[in-house]
Amino acid sequence: MxxxxxxxxxxxxxxxxxxxxxxxxxxxxxxxxxxxxxxxxxxxxxxxxxxxxxxxxxxxxxxxxxxxxxxxxxxxxxxxxxxxxxxxxxxxxxxxxxxxxxxxxxxxxxxxxPRLTHTFFSIAATQQSMLVERMINLGRRSAQTRLSHFICEMRSRLSRTNPDLEKDFRLPLSQQMLADTMGLTPVHVSRVFTQLREKGLVYRDRHQVSIPDLDRLIGFADFDGSYLRM
Missing domain, CATH: 2.60.120.10 (Jelly Rolls)
Structure with a gap:
């Protein structure tokens, strides 16, 4: 902590x-x-x-x-x-x-x-910002962009406490959990991962995610980490 x-x-x-x-x-x-x-x-x-x-x-x-x-x-x-x-x-x-x-x-x-008080409020505001982004994901982004944005977010958050994090990381969420987060069906989630792999954006092997070109994925997802206070 x-x-x-x-x-x-x-x-x-x-x-x-x-x-x-x-x-x-x-x-x-x-x-x-x-x-x-x-x-x-x-x-x-x-x-x-x-x-x-x-x-x-x-x-x-x-x-x-x-x-x-x-x-x-x-x-x-x-x-x-x-x-x-x-x-x-x-x-x-x-x-x-x-x-x-x-x-x-x-x-x-x-x-x-006072310093920690300010920090707790900052963290609460960040959590609220993540909910807002989730709402935008569900309402305005395509399935491919939605999943790409989520992967960028997870990697950014993990990098806070893992500064040496590379483009590969563990994402221990089941297909059903991803579906319940993305507002999709598990079958659709699998289909979207296939589409992202064909585009050379994201590779997934069970719970391991690999990003060949992080900048390209960020651009595709229109990801701006400022809402995470990055």
């Missing part, structure tokens, strides 16, 4: 100590487990130290819409700080290590560190 926050601001010892206090009592959670579900009392947040997780909303017909993909260093539940109940399900993608903490622990940070 400290390394993730250092991307946004320079941290002093006070800030490091306050953030470290949120990562006490790490908990291992197996892949495919619910951390909390929609409608549960919103009494805690969590810091994701290792692994991938996602939040989703279940529609009336039982279908699922994935809202957020959480990566190591992310704070889960920040958007629900003032809500009485959780607005979405949160589930692990891979085996995760996370640290839960009561919402009241943020009060200590807000009282003692």
């Amino acid at each position: 400290v390394r993730h926050f250092q991307y946004f601001t320079r941290l002093g010892q006070l800030e490091v100590d306050l953030l470290s206090a949120l990562e006490k009592s790490p908990e291992k959670v197996a892949a495919g487990k619910l951390m909390w579900k929609e409608g549960d009392p919103s009494e805690e947040m969590a810091v994701l130290s290792k692994g991938w997780a996602f939040s989703s909303y279940t529609l009336e017909d039982g279908s699922r819409m994935i809202l957020d993909i959480f990566l190591p260093g992310d704070v889960i539940g920040l958007r629900e700080f003032s809500a009485r109940t959780h607005q979405a399900n949160v589930e692990t993608v891979t085996e995760c290590t996370l640290c839960r903490f009561p919402l009241r622990h943020l009060d200590d940070i807000f009282e003692n560190s």
Whole structure:
């Protein structure tokens, strides 16, 4: 978490100590487990130290819409700080290590560190910006551009805490998860990956993604990472 926050601001010892206090009592959670579900009392947040997780909303017909993909260093539940109940399900993608903490622990940070307070609001704003981009993806981009944009976003976010990240990276999302994120069917997702491979833009081998020419993919996706505060 400290390394993730250092991307946004320079941290002093006070800030490091306050953030470290949120990562006490790490908990291992197996892949495919619910951390909390929609409608549960919103009494805690969590810091994701290792692994991938996602939040989703279940529609009336039982279908699922994935809202957020959480990566190591992310704070889960920040958007629900003032809500009485959780607005979405949160589930692990891979085996995760996370640290839960009561919402009241943020009060200590807000009282003692204006710098961290500003950073928490910046991170909340970034999470909101990602939702806006997801809305644009669903409403105005073609399936190929939609998936290309998502891959660019994932790579950019991973590079924050992995500065040596190359053009290849692991994307441990199933075809169904990608479909629920993109607003497509799993079959359509497979078809789009085939089309991107034929264009020489993206190669996928199970959960491994390879980008032959990053600049070309960014141009094709019309990707501007400014909404990620890159």
